[in-house]
Amino acid sequence: MGRTRAFDRDTALERALDEFWRHGYEATSIATLTAAMGINPPSLYAAFGDKRKLFTEAVRRYQETHGAFSTRALAEEPTAREAVERLLREAAEVYSDATHPPGCLIVSAGVNTTDPQVIAELRGHRERAKQAIRDRIDHDIRSGRLPRDTDSGGLAAYYAAIIQGMSTQACDGCGRTDLVSVAALAMRAWPEEHPDPDATRSGSDGLGCTA
Amino acid sequence: MGRTRAFDRDTALERALDEFWRHGYEATSIATLTAAMGINPPSLYAAFGDKRKLFTEAVRRYQETHGAFSTRALAEEPTAREAVERLLREAAEVYSDATHPPGCLIVSAGVNTTDPQVIAELRGHRERAKQAIRDRIDHDIRSGRLPRDTDSGGLAAYYAAIIQGMSTQACDGCGRTDLVSVAALAMRAWPEEHPDPDATRSGSDGLGCTA
DNA sequence: GCATATCTGTAGTGATCGCTATACAATTGA
């Protein structure tokens, strides 16, 4: 019972996501949020709790939509190389897509923020993404496709840096063409692979992998 | 004549630089600045004008000290490859040096800032740094060391992205070892070179270069 | 000593920050 909500919560959340994406957490005020969402402060607080909870929810929405290409690329491609290659190529396209703000929300929205919880939240997402790349590389090391002495940690840090650099470049006005070029150049760092992985070592321990 | 200044302007500027470096332009308030500089607001405004002028002066100080390795590397090394290699290696060391804040002030201090002049100022510095890399590459293309079809713009965007990504990685807690590894991997994208540049083309137009 | 000039510390300006008390509108169940 009670009065029905006069605005759509989902579209309001997407308006908030757009603001956070464009200006970051701290530089986005409640006033600009309510203006973009078309509601008044009490409605915002009733529907989302407070600014930080709204931000967390916007980040989740971002990861489920614009940022979902990352986990998809790592999960769907047959090899780590193809996964990272697709990851970079799609990042180049998403970051320079003019239908939404440039760059990556996870990379940029928490920079220069005083709230330590927000900093930790986004840093956690970045570290998890880097770890996901490393896990995918380790998988191909175990399967024998990549050399046993491959430094998966260094390689993951490298591709994480590439992605974060591409985000910054996009925010500086870099277009799709240049970003795709950056992604292609970044793949030159990929180590030499064994074309037929399971033939290199007898009884590879990568057999049980299902991811 | 008049009362003498009770604080050292240079050390106060360096304290301000440290604050801007650590928290960015907007997240650094006049209150934290005056606390770090050991002075009161009127002294700050008398000595530096306002917050934005103090920031601009801090950026200049940064470029003359911690950030000077960039222009030095591009100017002092004999080839573009060695210049960029040194640029990345020294960036890895400076960005992870624990004696000062992590990362690069030029890269991070203007993110999520509402003042468009501050955004434009730092973006200008980044674009100029990228252009300097491109110029150094073009120089080696003209001298014949690098292939004529080298995409200097894409290559410069790539190394600019690497540097910006290394800065973000450093801010996320990445240590010197990992950053050096990222820098080394990034050099794998460098194109094939002619070992003896002037022998490849008769009367190379790179002869008159002095930089 | 004294006028003048410059710096320093206190205190406070209007504006904006995130957030909310309060009153009113709108809907449901009885």
Add this chain to the structure above:
DNA sequence: TCAATTGTATAGCGATCACTACAGATATGC
């Protein structure tokens, strides 16, 4: 129809923002 419940709008809370008016302290030139 009417109490109960929930959303909305106005208006304002204390805190902080960048910045400064003002008065007292300290220096120089005479």
